Amino acid sequence: MTTVTAPDAPPGATAGIRKARGGGFWRYLLVRFLLIFPTIFILVSLVFFLMRLTGDPITASLGDRLSPEQLAERIHAAGYDRPLFVQYLEYLANVFTGNFGSSISDGRPVTEILLTYGSATLELAIYALIVAFIVGIPLGMVAAYFRDRWGDAALRIFAILCYATPVFFAGLVLKLIFAVWLKALPVAGRASTRTELRLQQLDDPTGIYLIDAIRTGSSSAITDVLTHAVLPALALGLLTAGVFLRLVRTNVIGTLSRDYVDAARSRGVREYRLVRRHALKPALVPIITVIGLQIAMLLGGAVLTETTFEWKGLGFQLAEYLAKRDFVAVQGIVALLAVIVALTNFIVDLIAAILDPRVRY
Amino acid sequence: MSTETRTPEKAARVRPRWWNRLPVLQQLRQSVGLQRGMLVVGLVITSVFVLVAIFAPFVAPYGYNQLRGPDGLFGAQQPPGPDHLLGTTVGGYDVLSRVIWGAQTALLVILVAIVLSVFIGIALGLLSGYIGGWFDRVTIVIADAIYAFPSLLLAIVAAIVISGGQSSLWGGILAAAISITVVFIPQYLRVVRAEVVRVKSEAFVESARVIGASNRRIMFRHVLRNSTRTLPLVITLNSSEAILTLAGLGFLGFGIEPSAAAEWGYDLNKSLSDVTSGIWWTSIFPGLAIVLVVLGITLVGESLNDLADPRLRARRKPAKTPAQAVAAEKPVAREEMGDVV
Numbered sequence: 001m002t003t004v005t006a007p008d009a010p011p012g013a014t015a016g017i018r019k020a021r022g023g024g025f026w027r028y029l030l031v032r033f034l035l036i037f038p039t040i041f042i043l044v045s046l047v048f049f050l051m052r053l054t055g056d057p058i059t060a061s062l063g064d065r066l067s068p069e070q071l072a073e074r075i076h077a078a079g080y081d082r083p084l085f086v087q088y089l090e091y092l093a094n095v096f097t098g099n100f101g102s103s104i105s106d107g108r109p110v111t112e113i114l115l116t117y118g119s120a121t122l123e124l125a126i127y128a129l130i131v132a133f134i135v136g137i138p139l140g141m142v143a144a145y146f147r148d149r150w151g152d153a154a155l156r157i158f159a160i161l162c163y164a165t166p167v168f169f170a171g172l173v174l175k176l177i178f179a180v181w182l183k184a185l186p187v188a189g190r191a192s193t194r195t196e197l198r199l200q201q202l203d204d205p206t207g208i209y210l211i212d213a214i215r216t217g218s219s220s221a222i223t224d225v226l227t228h229a230v231l232p233a234l235a236l237g238l239l240t241a242g243v244f245l246r247l248v249r250t251n252v253i254g255t256l257s258r259d260y261v262d263a264a265r266s267r268g269v270r271e272y273r274l275v276r277r278h279a280l281k282p283a284l285v286p287i288i289t290v291i292g293l294q295i296a297m298l299l300g301g302a303v304l305t306e307t308t309f310e311w312k313g314l315g316f317q318l319a320e321y322l323a324k325r326d327f328v329a330v331q332g333i334v335a336l337l338a339v340i341v342a343l344t345n346f347i348v349d350l351i352a353a354i355l356d357p358r359v360r361y
Numbered sequence: 362m363s364t365e366t367r368t369p370e371k372a373a374r375v376r377p378r379w380w381n382r383l384p385v386l387q388q389l390r391q392s393v394g395l396q397r398g399m400l401v402v403g404l405v406i407t408s409v410f411v412l413v414a415i416f417a418p419f420v421a422p423y424g425y426n427q428l429r430g431p432d433g434l435f436g437a438q439q440p441p442g443p444d445h446l447l448g449t450t451v452g453g454y455d456v457l458s459r460v461i462w463g464a465q466t467a468l469l470v471i472l473v474a475i476v477l478s479v480f481i482g483i484a485l486g487l488l489s490g491y492i493g494g495w496f497d498r499v500t501i502v503i504a505d506a507i508y509a510f511p512s513l514l515l516a517i518v519a520a521i522v523i524s525g526g527q528s529s530l531w532g533g534i535l536a537a538a539i540s541i542t543v544v545f546i547p548q549y550l551r552v553v554r555a556e557v558v559r560v561k562s563e564a565f566v567e568s569a570r571v572i573g574a575s576n577r578r579i580m581f582r583h584v585l586r587n588s589t590r591t592l593p594l595v596i597t598l599n600s601s602e603a604i605l606t607l608a609g610l611g612f613l614g615f616g617i618e619p620s621a622a623a624e625w626g627y628d629l630n631k632s633l634s635d636v637t638s639g640i641w642w643t644s645i646f647p648g649l650a651i652v653l654v655v656l657g658i659t660l661v662g663e664s665l666n667d668l669a670d671p672r673l674r675a676r677r678k679p680a681k682t683p684a685q686a687v688a689a690e691k692p693v694a695r696e697e698m699g700d701v702v
Binding site: 035038039042043046047050051053148153156160161163164165166168169172173175176179180181187188293296297299300301303304307308319322323327330334337338341342345 | 395502506507509512513517521522605613614615632636638639641652655
């Protein structure tokens with residue numbers, strides 16, 4: 001934390017502290033940036049050694065279909081009979097150059113799988129975050145304002161329910177109500193077959209269907225894409241909304257009783273504005289920090305949501321490869337997600353440090 | 362978290378009765394109003410869950426892998442009726458029985474996971490905090506890396522390692538429990554380490570050292586005993602997370618085979634296609650079971666959290682800074698923010 005220099009400190013010490021404070025932000029940035037590398041390194045190594053403990057991936061995926069001789073031949077061809085340490089070094093070098101290997105079941109390079117399906121997961125994650133913000137932040141403010149009264153209790157129970165409901169069960173229930181019983185929304189998928197064909201005809205599709213649909217300019221395609229996104233976004237978004245609600249509530253309760261809020265109230269500032277402006281704004285910094293932690297949870301939730309709704313993204317692919325016991329593809333996808341998490345955490349810490357000087361030290 | 366100012370000898374003599382010192386009961390007496398209501402509801406749900414889990418063989422109408430009764434096969438996807446109160450699944454099992462037996466599986470997984478992670482987490486946290494230096498730094502960097510990792514993905518990787526996917530009852534339970542343990546250890550490590558670092562600099566540790574107590578004695582008798590106050594809270598919160606992770610693993614097909622045990626997540630996976638054709642009873646009931654149990658345990662955990670935190674317990678002293686509020690909300694998050702550099 002920022003230290004206030006004692007008035008009787010020797011001049012040299014004061015200068016030293018001042019210098020450290022001046023470089024504080026950049027130093028923090030640098031240290032935090034350098035910390036990404038050990039994080040990625042540890043995660044990638046952990047995944048590698050854990051996965052290799054099971055034996056080689058070829059036996060795992062093809063063991064029951066090939067004869068022992070064929071297996072041995074394929075294991076030799078892929079280099080899995082070499083010392084583990086050599087394989088590890090090679091793997092690290094590959095990861096460093098962005099090569100995560102090729103899947104065994106269909107021979108596609110993992111990097112290509114990631115590029116093709118990553119956009120779908122990104123799209124889902126963004127929708128879910130939007131839902132989480134729209135639901136979580138206002139309700140959190142309401143709960144804080146009506147603290148310890150019935151409204152607050154109901155909202156807190158709602159928040160706990162959001163957390164307690166597994167995202168795939170929420171998805172199933174939403175599907176049952178809105179798609180099967182009310183027939184108001186599509187059951188699964190990212191778009192209807194017709195729209196998908198249409199989107200594929202674009203010159204260079206971004207893979208984010210909403211952007212592609214807007215580029216086709218057809219309103220029916222846009223509606224189609226959006227209606228398909230509602231249920232998955234709700235299922236995944238509510239999970240995060242519960243966390244946001246609790247967080248906003250705790251922090252706004254903290255800021256609402258500060259002196260400057262009392263001062264603003266006595267100046268005649270309206271209650272709504274009081275909560276919106278004076279209490280929420282300072283509470284936003286910790287929320288941003290927690291969003292960083294939420295990215296990891298969101299990715300885990302995305303795997304389950306995508307499986308529930310057949311949303312063809314990374315999580316859906318991961319579940320498919322898991323079912324096929326194709327562990328090279330699994331390892332690649334997991335390693336890439338680890339890199340993404342490490343990078344987002346860095347960005348989030350960076351934003352928090354820019355917003356709040358107290359975070360850097 | 363006692364605020365007693367008595368001398369140690371005197372405190373030892375007039376110790377409150379043992380049941381008043383139980384972690385949860387003490388807080389129950391401390392609580393008031395709404396907070397007490399939430400705690401009581403949570404305790405009731407949790408006890409029902411534990412009782413059902415223990416007495417599953419007596420409560421459940423059929424076995425978890427029973428396919429036929431006295432009048433032949435149950436039949437698949439039968440709607441709820443007098444024979445099968447909650448209907449039957451696509452595989453022809455009785456839904457009610459599988460929901461009840463599922464409680465047993467869940468409880469076993471929680472117990473194994475918590476015991477393992479508490480022991481390993483405390484040991485590592487104690488060593489890391491007490492020894493400090495490079496060992497501490499390396500442990501913390503590794504723990505942080507694991508903590509940042511999406512826990513479900515890590516659990517999947519661990520499940521592949523342990524069981525290769527499919528497994529028997531104990532194999533499946535151990536696989537799920539160990540997968541969850543891997544995710545939890547960093548949390549216990551963090552919590553215990555933070556406490557150890559705090560306690561280590563207290564005067565009584567210094568005095569013990571001056572008297573000539575051995576490192577081991579100081580570590581276990583003086584530091585460890587005073588570093589476990591936040592554990593009940595972390596344990597409750599983790600139990601609910603354990604159920605969710607178990608269900609998630611089961612949903613992705615890393616559960617326990619239906620012939621070996623009942624598992625809610627696995628049943629939900631099998632009911633995915635039922636939902637599209639309007640068959641609701643195969644998914645709603647196991648899902649509700651998960652929601653209820655997690656709700657119950659989380660209510661207990663939340664109440665303990667609020668009661669342990671004077672800022673949330675007493676209305677007059679709210680959090681001073683946003684950073685402190687985060688700390689109140691999520692102790693581990695605070696450590697992350699505070700100890701990065």
